[in-house]
Amino acid sequence: xxxxxxxxxxxxxxxxxxxxxxxxxxxxxxxxxxxxxxxxxxxxxxxxxxxxxxxxxxxxxxxxxxxxxxxxxxxxxxxxxxxxxxxxxxxxxxxxxxxxxxxxxxxxxxxxxxxxxxxxxx
Numbered sequence: 001x002x003x004x005x006x007x008x009x010x011x012x013x014x015x016x017x018x019x020x021x022x023x024x025x026x027x028x029x030x031x032x033x034x035x036x037x038x039x040x041x042x043x044x045x046x047x048x049x050x051x052x053x054x055x056x057x058x059x060x061x062x063x064x065x066x067x068x069x070x071x072x073x074x075x076x077x078x079x080x081x082x083x084x085x086x087x088x089x090x091x092x093x094x095x096x097x098x099x100x101x102x103x104x105x106x107x108x109x110x111x112x113x114x115x116x117x118x119x120x121x122x
Contacts, residue, residue, distance in 0.1 A: 007044035
């Protein structure tokens with residue numbers, strides 16, 4: 001593995017992720033890898049597969065050239081904006097990630113609790 005390439009890719013990913021106000025867990029979930037693996041990628045300790053690299057570029061809205069440090073940042077036509085469901089706040093994304101790990105009875109309890117926080121009249 002070429003260390004400078006891995007470091008360059010990791011740095012570009014970190015910069016794009018922070019620009020989008022995403023956590024490492026957010027990006028890892030969206031590209032389909034474990035958070036620990038994504039952390040190693042960002043630190044420059046590994047290179048992703050081609051499929052993972054493409055998903056990373058789409059999720060982070062960067063070109064492959066930019067991610068690889070080949071040319072300056074530019075508008076990328078093929079990297080569409082993330083779907084609207086990804087426009088949630090960091091707190092809501094973390095809550096949803098945790099809720100996905102709960103069993104059925106815990107989800108019912110969480111739903112009852114959340115209903116108590118609804119604004120009056122809705």
